[in-house]
Amino acid sequence: MDDPAEDAKDRGGDGPAPPVGSVDGRTLPRVIAVANQKGGVGKTTTTINTAAALANMGHRTLLVDLDPQANASSGLGIDVRSLDTTLLDVLIDDLSLADCIQPTTTPNLWVAPSSLRLADAEMTLYGMLSRETRLRQAVNAVRSSYDYIFIDCPPSLGLLTLNGLCAAQEVMIPIQCEYFALEGVGQLLENILKIRRSGLNPELEVSTIVCVMYDARTRLADEVVREIRNHFGALVLRTVVPRSVRLSEAPQYGLTIHAFDPRSRGAVAYRDIAQEVHDGTATTAR
Template sequence: MGRILTIANQKGGVGKTTTAVNLAASLAAAEHRTLLVDVDPQGNAGSALGIRRDESEKSIYEVLLDDQPLSEAVRKTELKFLDLVPASRHLVGAELELAELDARESRLKRAVDTLAPSYEYVVIDCPPSLGLLTLNGLVAAQGVIIPLQCEYYALEGLADVLKTIELVRAAANPGLTVDGIVLTMFSPNNLANQVADEIRKTFASQVFRTVIPRNVRLSEAPSHGKPILLYDVTSKGCQSYLELAGEVAARFGAEGGLA
């Protein structure tokens, strides 16, 4: 079975979906068969890949709430090796609906495990919260990648995410690892450099070498319905995500993450 990676941070605006989409696309560009699963009610992962919401087609909502097979919600993308399970506007109320179901925290895991053997990587994009949808993403995953913006409160927010991961390990997924911390939206100023240095000093090898810069082309790409490598392959944003995918493939593959 391939590596199941959840991209999670309870803080919004840190490049979580951008990382999920472009990491998945970059892995696929290297001919790693990859499935991107969107459990964020905003559904931005799908739109960033040019997949229009079609309520007549199955989404992750029907998988989680109606026990539909995950395979029936898979959509093809422009990239040969990248498939998508899109979100749905119905996910907005899914937290309350899930709360009434049995095994509410492991419904995504049960679904993903049926398809994971067909992919080298499954990348799960979670909402910026610590509700049941994110909990499902953490229970389903083997490893977590945490996108982190180099700002004043970054370490405080990171501590909250790591505490949640510890709770999930203790209660539902003892094998869950932190596969890495990726510094995003980086601007080379004194504060960002200080925060980056502190994070690297504290977490050492858990921090990816690759840093994702603030990049105009990277921010433009979603409005064109394309991952950055199909929008501007020469941009710094594209090169950074290709490098990150190379790190993921080299450091983990199917072997597992960091403790």
């Protein structure tokens, strides 16, 4: 990622560091980037299944797949090799986001699919005007049509993730209940503070930490959860996602866990997570 703090002085945003997150009531629509630059920690699984659970609760929900791996798109049953329009066209060619959004088999859940070529687009983006805020412009044009917009970020802190963090108001960070769980999280938090101070997105906050891949058979998992709660306090959801083979099987069938095995422990956990996320919405919300 370019260092947005470099621009901070020019923009007059060089004040003291505000706290990194809050759990205040929020109003809909909420735009939530799911980020952790560590790979394979459960970002996409969390994005798909939290978004789908909110959709099943009746909330109009959009999932923006910002990862060139396109796992969220394929996990929702989209054949990513046969798409005419993707997020690539939105970021590079000014296609409107509305023109690339597709319905999914889950009612109330839509997806803006990724393209495997999005990785090359990151290089092209570097040379473009307003390169950090291109996704924000696209999301702002459609946000009033949704209650929740989730952005599944790639495992890096590059320009694509920066676009995700500039388009969102909130960041949700999944953390694996494993050794080195917090590795890299400090760097992500540092980047979020830089984005705020630089003026690129002064409102950005970490709203949600979710502990995932919890293995009840190990003492380590409990220790890690305790450490995460000590570190992040009220930002950590009460619900912990168990390690469950069913969660890893569902995407192979292009299904969310709620469609694949609604009674499984993973499905129950993500329904509870969706409820906890929604409980953070102010009651005055539309």
